[in-house]
Amino acid sequence: MPQTSERKGANSPSFRNVLESFKYWPRILKLLWQTNPLYFLLVFGLNGITSLIPAASVMLTQMLMTQVGIAQQTGILQPVLMVFALFAGLALFREISRIISDNYQAIFSERLSNSINMQLMKKADHLPYRYFEDAEAYDKLQRARQDSSFRPFQIFQQILQIIGGTITLLSVAGVLFYWQWWLALVLLLIPLTSSFSYLRVGEEEFQIDWNRAAERRKQSYFLGLMTTDASVKEVKVFGIGSLLLEKYRQMYERFFKEDKKLLLKRMRITLFFQIVGIGAVIGTQLLVVQQTVAGVLTIAMMMAYIQAIAQTQATSSSLLQTLFVMYQNNLYVSQLFAFLDIEESEESIVQRPYVSTKQAEQTGFVFQNVSFRYPGTDHYVLKNINLQLKPGETLAIVGENGSGKSTLVKLLVRLYELEEGDILYQGRSIRSYSVKAWRDLMGTVFQDFIRYELTARENIALGNWREAEHAEAVEMAAKNSGATTVLERLPLGLDTQLGKWFKEGVQLSGGQWQKIAIARAYMRDAALFVLDEPSAALDPKAEKEVFDKFAELTVDKMGIFISHRYSTVRNADRIIFMQQGEILESGTHASLMKRNGSYAVLYQMQAAAYIDNQEQQSPA
Numbered sequence: 288m289p290q291t292s293e294r295k296g297a298n299s300p301s302f303r304n305v306l307e308s309f310k311y312w313p314r315i316l317k318l319l320w321q322t323n324p325l326y327f328l329l330v331f332g333l334n335g336i337t338s339l340i341p342a343a344s345v346m347l348t349q350m351l352m353t354q355v356g357i358a359q360q361t362g363i364l365q366p367v368l369m370v371f372a373l374f375a376g377l378a379l380f381r382e383i384s385r386i387i388s389d390n391y392q393a394i395f396s397e398r399l400s401n402s403i404n405m406q407l408m409k410k411a412d413h414l415p416y417r418y419f420e421d422a423e424a425y426d427k428l429q430r431a432r433q434d435s436s437f438r439p440f441q442i443f444q445q446i447l448q449i450i451g452g453t454i455t456l457l458s459v460a461g462v463l464f465y466w467q468w469w470l471a472l473v474l475l476l477i478p479l480t481s482s483f484s485y486l487r488v489g490e491e492e493f494q495i496d497w498n499r500a501a502e503r504r505k506q507s508y509f510l511g512l513m514t515t516d517a518s519v520k521e522v523k524v525f526g527i528g529s530l531l532l533e534k535y536r537q538m539y540e541r542f543f544k545e546d547k548k549l550l551l552k553r554m555r556i557t558l559f560f561q562i563v564g565i566g567a568v569i570g571t572q573l574l575v576v577q578q579t580v581a582g583v584l585t586i587a588m589m590m591a592y593i594q595a596i597a598q599t600q601a602t603s604s605s606l607l608q609t610l611f612v613m614y615q616n617n618l619y620v621s622q623l624f625a626f627l628d629i630e631e632s633e634e635s636i637v638q639r640p641y642v643s644t645k646q647a648e649q650t651g652f653v654f655q656n657v658s659f660r661y662p663g664t665d666h667y668v669l670k671n672i673n674l675q676l677k678p679g680e681t682l683a684i685v686g687e688n689g690s691g692k693s694t695l696v697k698l699l700v701r702l703y704e705l706e707e708g709d710i711l712y713q714g715r716s717i718r719s720y721s722v723k724a725w726r727d728l729m730g731t732v733f734q735d736f737i738r739y740e741l742t743a744r745e746n747i748a749l750g751n752w753r754e755a756e757h758a759e760a761v762e763m764a765a766k767n768s769g770a771t772t773v774l775e776r777l778p779l780g781l782d783t784q785l786g787k788w789f790k791e792g793v794q795l796s797g798g799q800w801q802k803i804a805i806a807r808a809y810m811r812d813a814a815l816f817v818l819d820e821p822s823a824a825l826d827p828k829a830e831k832e833v834f835d836k837f838a839e840l841t842v843d844k845m846g847i848f849i850s851h852r853y854s855t856v857r858n859a860d861r862i863i864f865m866q867q868g869e870i871l872e873s874g875t876h877a878s879l880m881k882r883n884g885s886y887a888v889l890y891q892m893q894a895a896a897y898i899d900n901q902e903q904q905s906p907a
């Protein structure tokens with residue numbers, strides 16, 4: 288699996304790696320600019336101006352000392368007070384601009400994380416379904432989601448710090464250059480040498496995290512299992528809570544050990560370079576003192592230079608720290624943008640014009656030599672399927688587990704794209720329709736349909752959101768699916784909140800939920816209705832009702848019904864029996880029984896079991 292393998296190119300960072308990792312700056316800056324150009328200029332402008340304050344205060348210190356010396360001799364205080372006024376003005380300006388800048392940055396932070404989350408959701412909505420049945424793609428999504436809400440904003444702050452820090456450094460070091468250029472150079476070079484060690488640790492941290500994507504997903508899966516109503520039931524009944532907890536703990540312990548090792552490594556590097564840095568500062572400051580004693584520098588100059596040296600060292604080392612953290616953030620953000628940049632297959636985004644099929648040949652749906660393998664597998668789960676479903680027909684699909692029934696439906700509703708063969712609707716290939724136009728032809732209920740924690744009305748109206756306002760459409764869909772009996776028992780009818788996640792929610796039984804899900808499909812003005820195993824939760828009577836209604840509804844439409852209950856499907860216009868990806872038998876119930884093949888055998892088996900059961904329940 289790729290998630291356990293080493294990331295390509297993950298060696299110690301070269302200067303080029305570092306530069307390359309900054310390639311997302313323009314995208315982040317563009318996002319912020321689009322948020323509000325005026326705020327953007329304000330924040331950057333204030334940052335630039337305030338970055339000059341340290342250099343200004345070094346110069347003011349020198350001026351103050353000089354003016355104090357003069358005032359001691361002349362007794363004139365005015366110049367001293369003026370310098371003080373400048374100091375006060377500077378401090379005031381710094382505080383005001385900090386408050387303004389912080390506020391606008393907070394606005395940006397909100398906007399940026401929302402915009403990125405929305406881009407992620409949009410991307411997920413556009414990506415083909417196969418990405419969601421693929422572990423590797425899930426890991427990509429996990430890496431992209433992880434910290435995506437705050438890392439881009441941190442990068443923005445770091446961009447500000449780097450620009451500001453560079454201005455501060457150049458302006459303060461300028462003061463030192465003026466006096467002794469080599470001194471400024473030494474102070475700049477020391478932190479530079481430490482930078483590559485920092486970058487290396489950053490890369491290592493990222494690498495560890497990168498390798499963890501799959502395990503992190505598993506961790507949150509365990510967390511979900513233990514905290515979500517759908518799974519908690521089974522966790523309790525089987526008593527596997529402590530087992531899941533233990534697995535979670537083991538992963539956490541391993542992560543913790545790795546993290547601790549890395550933190551200690553980072554601490555050692557930081558300690559070493561900080562000591563060297565402080566040594567350099569003390570050494571140069573001593574030199575300044577010695578020069579002052581020798582009469583080369585005035586006291587005022589000495590104070591200014593001592594301040595400038597400390598400031599240069601502090602700024603350059605914090606600048607490098609920022610670079611290091613930003614490099615690391617860039618690595619994470621690169622995962623986010625890599626996900627956002629996944630190429631969408633043309634089919635998933637191109638909206639071809641919907642062509643009216645009214646005048647076209649009324650041939651319904653035709654499968655022509657369809658064979659299918661799931662992406663990344665060699666095994667054919669559908670083999671050479673040929674099938675026609677004419678307008679007004681109902682088709683039942685039966686067959687053992689894993690025989691390919693749901694896969695057939697997934698291809699039909701276009702969750703996967705066809706590779707071999709074709710599916711036609713009214714004589715035109717599936718490939719000539721946009722995905723949306725094709726899906727608009729159908730109303731589908733899956734085995735694992737969603738129980739939306741919304742009102743009953745919304746649960747149904749989601750099938751055709753454009754009709755949500757039309758109460759009659761919702762009521763009709765409910766009537767057709769047999770959900771009216773469910774709605775009648777709800778305290779607020781259609782406006783009752785369903786599920787238990789939100790206030791005043793009413794929980795339904797599995798079968799009741801299923802009727803609501805079927806109503807959702809019936810909201811669509813579809814040419815074809817697909818019901819994938821509604822018998823999973825419906826009682827036999829309810830299933831028969833659903834099927835009869837279904838047959839009624841599909842008078843001029845088409846219907847596909849997958850079921851394991853042979854007694855219900857016998858009324859279908861046609862039944863196909865699938866085995867290992869192939870259509871083994873096809874015909875009406877009567878013709879299949881006459882043929883006495885696999886269908887007939889299984890039908891009789893179920894019927895016999897049913898009669899046995901009845902006899903046991905009502906002994907003579």
Ligand SMILES: Nc1ncnc2c1ncn2[C@@H]1O[C@H](COP(=O)(O)OP(=O)(O)OP(=O)(O)O)[C@@H](O)[C@H]1O
Binds near residue numbers: 687690693
């Ligand atoms: N996403 C997937 N990736 C790879 N193989 C898959 C995937 N989904 C299903 N399969 C395989 O395809 C085969 C057909 O599965 P399918 O779900 O279509 O069967 P089915 O007839 O609907 O079964 P059931 O009656 O149990 O619902 C199975 O062997 C299954 O393991």
